[in-house]
Amino acid sequence: MGPIANIGTFESVCNLLSHPTRRALLHMLWEIETPTTVETVACALVDADGSQSDGAEQTEEIKQLEIALYHVHLPKMADVGVINYDPRTGTIRTNDTTYIAYNVLDHVLSENDF
Template identity: 35%
Template sequence: MQDLIILMYDAYSTTDRLAVSDILGNPHRNHVLHVLRCHGTPMTLETLAMHVDRSNATDPFPGSATGVEPVSMVKLHHTHLPKLDDVGVIRYDSYEQTVVSVNDERLDSLVELGQQMLESLRYDRPRTD
């Protein structure tokens, strides 16, 4: 099993591994993807920011007493959405300030890689039997 997981992990590029860490490891980008998947696209920047901030107020992230601090439209527009677009998870039209689509296949692939990365950590530990 360990060899299979390592082979699956090695099949992905370093770029994909970095994308997993940057996107799925960032609570704001992770939450943006959750909102987009729940509410669908196309979605304007203003509507996305409203949904993200509203859900943060009523449904805090696990392990957080207060949830994630509100994400401004400026941060979404200049940081989070371009990063998601760069790795092919969404298509963001910065001129129209609209998330046009979510690439579910690409996102699912990165989620699978993230799971494999975590699983490989389990098998890479030395045994203490």
């Protein structure tokens, strides 16, 4: 069974990529070395957002994003097979199907303005 069989159904991939946080996360994971952690990813996503939050507001944004990543986005991405995620350690790893999902996202974004 090749990597494409592990990525789940077309509908599950489309659902996965329909959320802006998961799109940003997939893009970021493609560009950084893994393994990485939930905390590192949350900080990077908040920094990439470019918001002009002060220190306390930014810390709260990071905390809220960590919670959302831990409970929603990372498990969903792992269930589809796009990443390997260990909630006990907070470790995130890319895999062969990360490349496939990233290429789908890249193709869709190059064809449409989102």
